[in-house]
Amino acid sequence: xxxxxxxxxxxxxxxxxxxxxxxxxxxxxxxxxxxxxxxxxxxxxxxxxxxxxxxxxxxxxxxxxxxxxxxxxxxxxxxxxxxxxxxxxxxxxxxxxxxxxxxxxxxxx
Amino acid sequence: xxxxxxxxxxxxxxxxxxxxxxxxxxxxxxxxxxxxxxxxxxxxxxxxxxxxxxxxxxxxxxxxxxxxxxxxxxxxxxxxxxxxxxxxxxxxxxxxxxxxxxxxxxxxxxxxxxxxx
Numbered sequence: 001x002x003x004x005x006x007x008x009x010x011x012x013x014x015x016x017x018x019x020x021x022x023x024x025x026x027x028x029x030x031x032x033x034x035x036x037x038x039x040x041x042x043x044x045x046x047x048x049x050x051x052x053x054x055x056x057x058x059x060x061x062x063x064x065x066x067x068x069x070x071x072x073x074x075x076x077x078x079x080x081x082x083x084x085x086x087x088x089x090x091x092x093x094x095x096x097x098x099x100x101x102x103x104x105x106x107x108x109x
Numbered sequence: 110x111x112x113x114x115x116x117x118x119x120x121x122x123x124x125x126x127x128x129x130x131x132x133x134x135x136x137x138x139x140x141x142x143x144x145x146x147x148x149x150x151x152x153x154x155x156x157x158x159x160x161x162x163x164x165x166x167x168x169x170x171x172x173x174x175x176x177x178x179x180x181x182x183x184x185x186x187x188x189x190x191x192x193x194x195x196x197x198x199x200x201x202x203x204x205x206x207x208x209x210x211x212x213x214x215x216x217x218x219x220x221x222x223x224x225x226x
Binding site: 043050092095101 | 149
């Protein structure tokens with residue numbers, strides 16, 4: 001959506017870390033989400049962060065939130081070929097999710 | 110736990126024809142959503158149901174799109190008549206009943222890919 005912006009493409013070497021960035025505009029967002037979409041499949045929730053937190057770690061995933069700058073990032077450690085997909089950032093306000101256009105992550109050997 | 114089911118997975122129609130999509134949410138999920146995902150874009154909410162009532166249909170093009178969830182479980186989304194710009198993936202999602210202030214995960218189905226020629 002127009003209120004959530006992401007870079008369109010990211011290429012990363014297998015084993016390196018990936019960082020996907022997202023900016024949003026709604027300061028009343030309560031939760032922010034990262035979804036993964038593989039070819040031909042629906043969206044799979046990867047992780048989420050509450051707006052009063054600034055970091056959340058879940059195994060290989062680290063989410064950083066800068067609420068002042070309305071900037072969200074997702075770091076994937078030790079990126080694998082199975083991480084190749086489209087990653088969507090989404091913000092939730094007033095029970096509604098607004099999605100970015102998605103970042104296509106390509107993992108090269 | 111079975112996920113959100115959608116059918117058909119693919120549909121090709123000509124413009125001005127009608128089409129219907131079906132969604133069966135996860136058992137016990139009171140909230141059901143229909144999204145439209147145009148190629149290269151993120152999903153856009155079309156309509157949200159809470160049980161069999163409409164919560165938000167502000168983004169639904171009501172001149173051609175309709176949706177219902179008569180018994181508060183399955184839902185159908187219809188387009189009549191279809192236009193070329195309706196070519197997209199139509200995603201259904203469901204979630205547990207809302208609790209104010211609490212996180213609510215939406216679980217997505219695989220989507221129906223519609224091509225309008």
